[in-house]
Amino acid sequence: MSEYLPGLEGVPATQSNISDLDGNLGILTYRGYPIEELALNSTFEETTLLLLDGRLPTADELAAFEKHLRASRVVKYNVRDIMKSLPATGHPMEMLQTAVASLGMFYPGDECLTGGMQCQDLNYVHNMSVKIIARMATIVANWEHVRNGYDPIPPRKDLNYAENLLYMFSGEDPDPLLARIMDACLILHAEHTINASTFAALVAGSTLASPFLVVAAAVGTLAGPLHGGANQRVVEMLKEIGRPENVRPWLEEQLAKKAKIWGMGHREYKVKDPRATILQKMMRELMEQRGGNMGPLFETALALEEACEEKLAPKGVYANVDFYSGILYLEMGIPPDQFTSIFAVARSAGWLAHWREQLGDNRIFRPTQVYSGESKRSYVPISERHAK
Ligand SMILES: CC(=O)SCCNC(=O)CCNC(=O)[C@H](O)C(C)(C)COP(=O)(O)OP(=O)(O)OC[C@H]1O[C@@H](n2cnc3c(N)ncnc32)[C@H](O)[C@@H]1OP(=O)(O)O
Numbered sequence: 001m002s003e004y005l006p007g008l009e010g011v012p013a014t015q016s017n018i019s020d021l022d023g024n025l026g027i028l029t030y031r032g033y034p035i036e037e038l039a040l041n042s043t044f045e046e047t048t049l050l051l052l053d054g055r056l057p058t059a060d061e062l063a064a065f066e067k068h069l070r071a072s073r074v075v076k077y078n079v080r081d082i083m084k085s086l087p088a089t090g091h092p093m094e095m096l097q098t099a100v101a102s103l104g105m106f107y108p109g110d111e112c113l114t115g116g117m118q119c120q121d122l123n124y125v126h127n128m129s130v131k132i133i134a135r136m137a138t139i140v141a142n143w144e145h146v147r148n149g150y151d152p153i154p155p156r157k158d159l160n161y162a163e164n165l166l167y168m169f170s171g172e173d174p175d176p177l178l179a180r181i182m183d184a185c186l187i188l189h190a191e192h193t194i195n196a197s198t199f200a201a202l203v204a205g206s207t208l209a210s211p212f213l214v215v216a217a218a219v220g221t222l223a224g225p226l227h228g229g230a231n232q233r234v235v236e237m238l239k240e241i242g243r244p245e246n247v248r249p250w251l252e253e254q255l256a257k258k259a260k261i262w263g264m265g266h267r268e269y270k271v272k273d274p275r276a277t278i279l280q281k282m283m284r285e286l287m288e289q290r291g292g293n294m295g296p297l298f299e300t301a302l303a304l305e306e307a308c309e310e311k312l313a314p315k316g317v318y319a320n321v322d323f324y325s326g327i328l329y330l331e332m333g334i335p336p337d338q339f340t341s342i343f344a345v346a347r348s349a350g351w352l353a354h355w356r357e358q359l360g361d362n363r364i365f366r367p368t369q370v371y372s373g374e375s376k377r378s379y380v381p382i383s384e385r386h387a388k
């Protein structure tokens with residue numbers, strides 16, 4: 001019998017050439033390029049094409065891709081009507097999963113199947129990927145207005161992906177610095193090897209489900225607080241702590257209760273997540289640009305990270321990507337329950353790159369289990385059963 005490893009820790013579930021990480025050194029690369037270089041020099045559009053195609057595009061290729069993305073932003077009014085019918089009190093990730101799945105209903109067909117085999121049509125795979133990645137931002141930003149009883153703000157073709165995302169939230173021309181920070185955030189969140197949501201996407205993709213359902217499966221998986229949903233919890237936690245001087249007694253109490261410290265810990269990293277280092281630096285630079293006052297949330301986060309290092313570093317638990325992202329999103333006017341949706345917008349690039357890779361050499365995911373239930377027994381008529 002094979003050994004059961006809870007959470008599949010250390011079990012290779014796929015072979016991929018999209019991204020790689022070294023959890024002991026805190027190194028993350030997309031297609032071989034260090035994340036620090038991409039965050040500094042690339043754009044979300046260019047990084048997306050890198051993830052999808054495997055190489056950095058030429059200027060012409062990038063321009064054509066950007067044009068295609070810009071032309072694909074509008075969401076059909078039927079999808080907006082579905083969104084309008086959803087309760088405003090629901091979580092934005094539930095709306096996002098519903099809306100992405102419903103998008104697929106407008107593009108029916110069995111293009112994923114070629115004579116019962118996986119899709120070999122790279123044009124179809126690329127076009128569907130562009131459709132989904134472009135519309136993710138529109139759906140997420142539209143929801144902000146729909147749930148507040150307003151008409152959504154239509155996308156603009158003259159703005160890049162990050163600028164347009166911020167514009168669709170606020171209705172105002174985005175601040176160039178905040179737009180550049182959002183662009184870097186999207187790059188940092190675009191891909192991360194075989195995390196839980198990417199695994200969910202692969203499992204769905206391996207059944208030859210449509211790309212809309214692949215992404216819907218991944219959105220649902222990202223939503224949980226042990227994964228992407230942690231970014232919302234981090235800001236709620238920092239607000240609860242309130243001030244840096246409250247950190248230590250609060251932390252003692254949480255650890256005594258064996259409670260989770262949101263934004264801390266990672267299955268793969270045994271050092272600080274390199275993305276958290278970049279996000280923290282961006283937050284510091286933003287605050288310095290604004291006169292040097294770090295603000296209570298950021299100061300509390302810095303104090304909490306320092307206190308956690310004493311208590312949790314011996315277990316290899318350090319800040320992960322979700323620890324500083326939310327504080328940055330707040331500065332951009334994004335409400336906390338939309339933080340994970342912004343993560344999903346970015347990660348759609350990685351999910352679809354993995355979908356394409358999976359289709360290239362597909363075999364359905366069907367692992368085995370270690371059965372731990374009763375051995376064979378005979379059915380008991382209801383009249384002969386007794387409460388225990
Ligand atoms: C984008 C992302 O998904 S990044 C991750 C976002 N998630 C979070 O921030 C939620 C908080 N973190 C966690 O729950 C975990 O660290 C996970 C889910 C990320 C990783 O889980 P696992 O790899 O299964 O680690 P596991 O839960 O076994 O933790 C190992 C040890 O570190 C401790 N630990 C791990 N994370 C934390 C934390 N955030 N707070 C307190 N203790 C922690 C565990 O209690 C455990 O201690 P023990 O050995 O004394 O029992």
Ligand SMILES: O=C([O-])CC(=O)C(=O)O
Nearest residue numbers: 191192194195196267321
């Ligand atoms: O890799 C993981 O398990 C979670 C993570 O950091 C991500 O998906 O970005």
